[in-house]
Amino acid sequence: MSDQHNESARDPLDQALASLSRDVQPSRDLWAGISAEISASSPVTSSPRHSVTSSRSWLQLAASVVLIVASSITTYVVVHRSMQEQVLQAQQSATQQLQQAPVLPAMPASFGGQEAMGAGYVQARAALDKEFQQRIATLPPVTRAKLERDLADLRRAAADISATLARHPSDPLLQELLLSTYQSELGMLGSVTDMTNATETRL
Amino acid sequence: MITGADATDTTAERSPFSDAALVAAARGGDTRAFERLYRLHSGRVLGVCLRMTRRRDIAEDCVQQTFIRAWRSLAAFEGRSAFGTWLHRIAVNEVLTYARNHGTRVEATQDDAVEESDESVATARDGVNEYDTGEVMDVERALATLPDGSRHVVVLQAVYGYSHEEVADMLGIAVGTCKAQLHRGRRLLRERLGLPENAS
Numbered sequence: 001m002s003d004q005h006n007e008s009a010r011d012p013l014d015q016a017l018a019s020l021s022r023d024v025q026p027s028r029d030l031w032a033g034i035s036a037e038i039s040a041s042s043p044v045t046s047s048p049r050h051s052v053t054s055s056r057s058w059l060q061l062a063a064s065v066v067l068i069v070a071s072s073i074t075t076y077v078v079v080h081r082s083m084q085e086q087v088l089q090a091q092q093s094a095t096q097q098l099q100q101a102p103v104l105p106a107m108p109a110s111f112g113g114q115e116a117m118g119a120g121y122v123q124a125r126a127a128l129d130k131e132f133q134q135r136i137a138t139l140p141p142v143t144r145a146k147l148e149r150d151l152a153d154l155r156r157a158a159a160d161i162s163a164t165l166a167r168h169p170s171d172p173l174l175q176e177l178l179l180s181t182y183q184s185e186l187g188m189l190g191s192v193t194d195m196t197n198a199t200e201t202r203l
Numbered sequence: 204m205i206t207g208a209d210a211t212d213t214t215a216e217r218s219p220f221s222d223a224a225l226v227a228a229a230r231g232g233d234t235r236a237f238e239r240l241y242r243l244h245s246g247r248v249l250g251v252c253l254r255m256t257r258r259r260d261i262a263e264d265c266v267q268q269t270f271i272r273a274w275r276s277l278a279a280f281e282g283r284s285a286f287g288t289w290l291h292r293i294a295v296n297e298v299l300t301y302a303r304n305h306g307t308r309v310e311a312t313q314d315d316a317v318e319e320s321d322e323s324v325a326t327a328r329d330g331v332n333e334y335d336t337g338e339v340m341d342v343e344r345a346l347a348t349l350p351d352g353s354r355h356v357v358v359l360q361a362v363y364g365y366s367h368e369e370v371a372d373m374l375g376i377a378v379g380t381c382k383a384q385l386h387r388g389r390r391l392l393r394e395r396l397g398l399p400e401n402a403s
Contacts, residue, residue: 023246038274038275161228183231
């Protein structure tokens with residue numbers, strides 16, 4: 001492979017092509033147009049499905065969704081209010097940490113780990129994680145695998161950002177990213193409760 | 204052989220944190236993280252689009268569509284390839300879709316193409332100093348005069364380092380066709396640049 005590479009490196013044509021810059025700077029700010037287009041929507045969280053469903057079917061589908069959502073919300077609010085409070089408490093705790101961070105020069109570096117987000121956050125996260133492990137076992141294998149993969153991605157990202165933040169403690173974007181990732185993790189842990197409740201309610 | 208991964212090899216050097224972290228944040232709806240991804244990758248995506256279309260206005264539209272589509276499809280990105288490679292696939296698809304929808308109008312005339320090449324991309328790659336600006340301009344000019352099929356393959360493979368299989372997949376052609384187009388493109392480039400055949 002290296003011989004091949006060396007061989008081609010001696011070829012004047014390859015040398016000529018290698019001299020070309022791969023990056024080209026745009027003549028105008030393209031981000032403004034992109035931002036305007038994407039700001040109205042979140043990234044799609046599932047693959048789009050093409051459908052030729054009739055308007056009647058759409059109405060039936062919409063009615064079913066409304067029923068499922070309404071029953072899920074009712075069950076969720078009644079039975080797991082404490083869970084919601086735990087998520088909120090953890091998110092508030094994390095937010096407070098972020099708001100305090102710029103005031104204290106040493107604080108940003110403390111965002112490097114979950115423990116630094118406060119005892120309330122750690123407790124709530126542990127409780128949610130335990131709940132998650134119990135609930136996820138009741139979900140279909142495909143859904144379970146996807147959730148586990150997404151959660152692993154988030155945790156890997158958090159670890160990655162955290163490690164980078166240790167090297168760049170004053171980067172506000174990193175702080176926001178880390179907080180956002182922690183919040184996404186909490187949201188995902190909590191969402192399993194919603195999903196399993198919805199399933200139970202339907203049954 | 205340089206692989207497609209090389210097409211994004213400098214991203215980590217330019218970014219204080221990885222694409223994976225930014226993608227994870229963007230998936231959660233963080234547009235600032237996505238903007239950072241745009242800043243990191245847009246130059247290279249534009250390079251691909253411009254060399255394929257030879258028209259800056261069309262290429263820039265394709266870049267915008269690429270990132271809009273990427274945002275909407277972030278959930279589908281599984282991380283099996285580099286994020287930059289994934290973006291390039293979308294970009295190539297955008298260019299080909301544009302060409303299909305607009306026929307030959309997507310392509311500039313040869314004179315226009317040469318002019319675009321002169322103004323847009325005639326800068327030598329960092330660290331490559333054997334070629335001055337004039338020589339780089341000659342290479343861009345020769346590249347821009349290649350027939351579409353050959354140029355697309357040469358751009359993706361010889362300039363951006365993708366493998367035959369990756370290029371064939373991106374362009375929706377057979378690997379054999381890809382090899383033939385590369386051979387043809389290289390022969391034409393040698394003729395137009397006055398370069399000798401490689402002895403090997």
